[in-house]
Amino acid sequence: MNGADMLCDVLLVNDIDVCFANPGTSEMHFVAALDRKPQMRCVLGLAEGVVTGAADGYARMADKPAATLLHTGPGLANGLANLHNARRARTPMVNVxxxxxxxxxxxxxPLTxxxxxxxxxxxxxxxxxxxxxGVRTRTEEAYREAQMRRGVSTLIxxxxAAWGEVQPETLGPVTLPQPPAISADLLSAAGAALRSGxxxxIILAGRALRAGALETAGRIAAATGAALFSQTSDRTARGAGRVAARPVPYNVDQAVQALREFEVAICLGGHAPVGFFAxxxxxxxxxxxxxxxxxxxEHEHDLAGALxxxxxxxxVRGDAPFVAGRFNQREIxxxxxxxxxxxISVAVAxxxxxxxxxxxxxxxSGGRLTALSPGLVPHDHVPLTGGAIGEGIPLAVGAAIACPQRKVVAMQADGSGMYTVQGLWTQARENLDVVTVILSNRAYAILQGEMRNVGVNNFGRNARRMLDLDSPDLDWCLIARGMGVEAARADTIEQFIDLFGTALTRKGPFLIEARI
Structure with a gap:
């Protein structure tokens, strides 16, 4: 038995049974150990951003960590953007x-x-x-920290250490301490604020946006008149029968306007909202x-218990009334x-x-989906959390592996999709049930908007060359088919409705390029 075997066994005994990987020479003993552990599902990503983003999506939906396997510092560096998103999502993950x-x-x-x-x-x-x-002790520590901090652990x-011999040991799952208790003084202050008139x-983030926690927040809001807002988080329960918390707008002026009347804010799972940029x-x-x-x-607390x-x-009793979204999907x-x-957003809704x-x-290009979501069938919303673009396709990979019985619909901008387009190959290889909608406006439209936000309304040649995705246009159908994913293009809303409806009736990955 070697150190790599021990590392695998510690992961498995703690219910980490999926490893998203892009290995290299230094990791071959670990790859060999994984080959001896058929209970570990190994998923190859053709770029490290796919690996880290998929591990993020998996943990958000599985409510347990996955492992990643990355090759030395450069391999880790290639995956850092989506590790940033995972850190902002407070996703438990063990990077090896x-x-x-x-x-x-x-x-x-050279690779040092x-x-x-x-x-x-x-x-x-x-x-x-x-x-x-030291493999066992260090791996258990990495797992414990990922779970207790609700975040990313990186284990080198x-x-x-991988090929060195170790003695077999009887392993058991790591005992995790109870989440820290919330402050009695802060609880008293929050209660007094809600009673004060x-x-x-109440601003919610993280696990405070799961269905049960939202119901409790809804009961508090109904009893006190407090407003409910949400911040961008790992996963939000949405749809009819659930409590809808209004998202804090991305736009600074809109956010300031939406929050202007409040005299006291009670935050759970995230801090007071700030602008994305200055x-x-x-x-x-x-x-x-x-x-x-x-x-x-904070994220480390039991947020449902805090509510x-x-x-x-x-x-406020546990059976007190709350206002839930009325089902009106069929009326759209x-x-x-x-x-x-x-x-497109109406058609998807x-x-x-x-x-x-x-x-x-x-x-x-999100359109009206957020506004329509309270009246749709119950579903989970999994967004980009940290603003580092290129996570949508990998998130879909991880979510589909975590929940193979559920349909995954990925709304993907074309510019950000190109950052980790290799994830389509993983979708095909693993036969994942994902419908990817590429909103193809052939531009970094968000950056065009940001240029206008800083007062530049007339774009010259250099600006257009940096913000437009044309000359040549991206052909997403050819790209997807080259990765093994069936694809079709929609140039009219009628074509899109037909393609989307067909895609929902079948299993496996399918991509729709919607040229908007």
């Missing part, structure tokens, strides 16, 4: 990053790098295994300057006219199947 044998590092071979330095900005915990004898595995808002003459904080902020619970404690603090009229973001997983990297 191979490194040179410890005694080889002194030679400064500062792996710890690369990992720290995108990880909640970073650790290096010093020898084969030198080659000699001041205009209050703009000249505009505030960075979205709440009014004189609004009191009570940070009741139940808040309800009990103000005397079929769109007609031009094929654009709004008509009308046909969205129950219990679907809606992956959202539509960026500027």
């Amino acid at each position: 990053v191979g490194d040179h044998a410890t005694y080889h590092l002194k030679h400064d071979a 790098s500062d792996i710890e330095g690369l990992a720290r900005p995108m990880s909640h915990w970073v650790g290096r295994i010093e020898s084969a004898a 595995l030198p080659a000699d 001041r205009r209050a808002v 703009y000249p003459g505009k505030p960075g904080a979205m709440l009014p300057a004189d609004c009191e902020v009570i940070q009741l619970a 139940e404690a808040l309800a009990a603090e103000i005397g 009229a079929a769109p007609n006219g031009v094929l654009d973001a709004d008509s 009308r046909a969205l199947p129950e219990d679907a997983i809606l992956i959202d990297e539509a960026i500027t």
Whole structure:
């Protein structure tokens, strides 16, 4: 038995049974160990951004970590953008990053790098295994930290620690401590604020946006008159019968306007909302300057339990009424006219199947889906969390592996889709039940909007060359077929409706290029 075998066994005994991988030479002993563990599902990504993004999507839907396998510092660096998104989503994940044998590092071979330095900005915990004898302890620590911090653990595995011999041991799952208790003083302050008559808002993030937690928040809001808002989070339960929390708008002016009236804000799972970027003459904080902020619970807390404690603090019973979305999906009229973001979002809303997983990297082309979502069938919304584009296709890979019985619908902007287009190959190889809708406007439209936000309305040749995706146009159908995914193009809304309806009736990956 070697260190790599021990690492696999520690992962498996802690119910980490999926490994998204793009290995290299330093990881071959770990690959061999994985080959001896048929209970571990190994999923190859052709780029490290696919690997890390898929692990993110998997954990968001499976509610448990996956492992990744990355090749030394450069391999880790290639996956950092989607590790940033996972960090912002507070996704538990165990990255295994191979490194040179410890005694080889002194030679400064071509792939030698500062792996710890690369990992720290995108990880909640970073650790290096010093020898084969330390594999078990270090791997258990990585798992524990990923679960307790709700975040990314990066575990560095030198080659000699992987091939070094170890004695077999009787393993058991790591015992995780209970989540920390919320502050009694903050709970009392939040209860007093809700009873005070001041205009209050409850701002939810993370696991406070699951169905049960939303119901409790809805009961508190119905009893007190407090408004409910949400921030971009790993996963949100949406649809009829569920409580809808209004998303804090991305646009600074809209966000300030939406939150302008509140005198006290109670935050659970995230902090007070801030602007995505700074703009000249505009505030960075979205709440009014004189609004009191009570940070009741962080991601590490039991957020559903924190909401139940808040309800009990103000005397709201578990069977108290709440306002839920009314089912009106069948009342949505079929769109007609031009094929654009709004008509596509209406078409998707009308046909969205129950219990679907809606992956959202539509960026500027999201259309009306968010506004329509409270009246649709129950579904989960899985968005881009950290703003590092290129995660939609990998998120769909991970979500489909975590929930093979559920339909995954991925709304994907064309520019961001090209960052990790290799994920389509993984969808085909694993025969994943994903419908990818490419909103093909042949531009980085979000950047065009940001140029206008800073006062530039007339784009010259250089700006257009950096913001347009033409000359040549991307042919998404050819790209998808080259990756093994069946694809078709829609140039009218009628064509899109037919293609989307057909795609929902079949299993396996399918891509629709909607040229808007």
